[in-house]
Amino acid sequence: MHNSIIKLALKFGLITCFTLVIFFLFMKYVSLIQIVELRCLNFVILLFGVNAAFHNYRRQTGLNIEYFKGFFLGFYTCTFAVIPFALFVFLYLWKIDPFLVNALKSNSLLMGVEITPEKAAITIIIEGVVSGVLIPFILMQYYRSGFEDSISKKKSFEI
Secondary structure (H helix, E strand, O other): OOOOHHOOOHHHHHHHHHHHHHHHHHHHHHHHHHHHHHHHHHHHHHHHHHHHHHHHHHHHHHHOOOOOHHHHHHHHHHHHHHHHHHHHHHHHHHOOHHHHHHHHHOOOOOHHOOOOOHHHHHHHHHHHHHHHHHHHHHHHHHHOOOOOOHHHHHHHOOO
């Protein structure tokens, strides 16, 4: 794997991680953190982060992105975003606000009363890895073709 792909994935992964942390703190501040269904928005944040990495990579290299390079770029971006975020959530639930674990116990469908900071972090990692496979797979359907056909068709209709 090219070193530039790893650097780009790390850059956009950390930006995405920062966005996830800000979203988490915002949800805590507005007292919506107990609504676990809003975690679906983490997927959307990851989607935007991977899309930004793809867009940046395409701008540097050209319209077409080789399938496996793009797939691994997206996977690494998600991984570099999710693992530090899971570590942040673990530390937050363990040291900063351990009472939040008790509030989440009544609202968590899957873990219920068995939720701990460790299990919450592991759940975030699992969700992130699954997202790290799905998001690049979805986006590569568009980025591997480079949009060349749609751009050339639009220009021919405008003339």
